Amino acid sequence: MLPIFLTVAARKLEAAGTPLSGAQRDRLQSLYALHHQIVWRVLRRSGLDEAHADDAAQQVFLVAMKRLSDLRPETERGFLCGPAVMVARKLRQTRAKESLPGVLPDGESRDRPDVLAEQRLNVAILDSVLKQLTDELREVFVLQEIEGLSKREAAMALGVPEGTVASRLRRARESFDELLTAATKGASS
Amino acid sequence: MSNAPNETKQTLLDAARAERQSETAAKRGLDAxxxxxVEPIDVEGPPAVPEKNRLAWVLGALLLALLAFAWWSKLTRVETPAPVPPVVAPIVVTPPPAPVVVVELDAGAVELDAGVPEVDAGQATAPAPAPTKKPVVTDDDALARELALLDEARLQVAKAPRAALATLERHRAQFPRGALKLEADLLRVEAQLNLGRKAEASRLAEALKKADTEGLVHDRLERLFEQHP
Structure with a gap:
């Protein structure tokens, strides 16, 4: 781990637009390969369509680039989900959400169109239920219930104590189940 | 309580977990x-160190600073010498001689017995923490010393009446209002008679008779004068 003054200096250089070194490029590529899907999905579940989620994911890794020097492997996932949640909030505030359907995944669309259609339908149903939750409950539900982050990682991403995460998750599960039950009954009647 | 169909819920969650960003979009993003x-928007990431760990670091740093300060204070503290207890010279009190006094009265010997008073000796060692007790002169103590003097005078009165008178003077000086003053005056009368100072002895005897309203010394004085016609 770098001393604090070197860490601060590295941040300043990175923030000033200094080109990444070879090691930094490798580190960023590794980070991206490992975590870009979860970041993208968190953005999607936060209410962004696929195109906006693509753009937002770039913002998330841009934040990570500035903090490469003090990112540790065991906290990478929790760290990246933090700016993902914040970017989603910011984009929801500043852009009108587009209701256009997302772009289908390239490799899968050719092979199993029926499965993907069903998957798209299920994701749409899920998003419609998540949309009815408050931001606080939806964020913790997505991070822990869907993406499987630990309580500690979720607390780090959301910037709240672990106890708060636990209580929010309990309320989120209750609310989600009630909303899903109501949606299922409405669809069957 | 929740009654949502678990199967439906699980299907929806699995669908969400299976969703993938397209490879093309992902590569395009990384290249950018x-x-x-990529034009940044104003978003900062969470602290790299979790809040809980950061609090532990801060508390640890504060504890270290406190310990360092305590250590520094201990090093720089000026030691003030402890107050030295005053040196107390040992006080030795000699117990009085045997307190048995035999006073000869006209009817025979009357034995006066007095207990030997206990006198506290001062602490002999200097740094004793307890305060040194001063010898307290009690009534019993004074009576014992009076008896000692009169016993000495009685032993002298027959063979060394001058010495007896000197002893009686010491008694008068030390115990002008002693409890045994009457007995001392009787011995003085006897010593004066033994020295042949009859007139002087008679004046003292008359004074004693006047003062002795209860008639305690009358018989004894008369017998003394009879022995020295």
Whole structure:
């Protein structure tokens, strides 16, 4: 781990637009390969369509680039989900959400169109239920219930104590189940 | 309580977990990042050190600072010498001689017995923490010393009446209002008679008779004068 003054200096250089070194490029590529899907999905579940989620994911890794020097492997996932949640909030505030359907995944669309259609339908149903939750409950539900982050990682991403995460998750599960039950009954009647 | 169909819920969650960003979009995003072509928006990431760990670091640093300060204070503290207890010279009190006094009266010997008073000796060692007790002169103590003097005078009165008178003077000086003053005056009368100072002895005897309203010394004085016609 770098001393604090070197860490601060590295941040300043990175923030000033200094080109990444070879090691930094490798580190960023590794980070991206490992975590870009979860970041993208968190953005999607936060209410962004696929195109906006693509753009937002770039913002998330841009934040990570500035903090490469003090990112540790065991906290990478929790760290990246933090700016993902914040970017989603910011984009929801500043852009009108587009209701256009997302772009289908390239490799899968050719092979199993029926499965993907069903998957798209299920994701749409899920998003419609998540949309009815408050931001606080939806964020913790997505991070822990869907993406499987630990309580500690979720607390780090959301910037709240672990106890708060636990209580929010309990309320989120209750609310989600009630909303899903109501949606299922409405669809069957 | 929840009654949502678990199967439906699980299907929806699995669908969400299976969703993938397209490879094309993902590669395009990474290329843009590496090329520095992404225009940043104002978003900061969470602290790299979790809040809980950061609090532990801060508390640890404060504890270390406190310990360092305590250590520094201990090093720089000026030691003030402890107050030295005053040196107390040992006080030795000699117990009086045997307190048995035999006073000869006209009817025979009357034995006066007095207990030997206990006198506290001062602490002999200097740094004793307890305060040194001063010898307290009690009534019993004074009576014992009076008896000692009169016993000495009685032993002298027959063979050394001058010495007896000197002893009686010491008694008068030390115990002008002693409890045994009457007995001392009787011995003085006897000593004076033994020295042949009859007139002087008679004046003292008359004074004693006047003062002795209860008639305690009358018989004894008369017998003394009879022995020295």
């Amino acid at each position: 990042l590496l090329a520095g072509a």
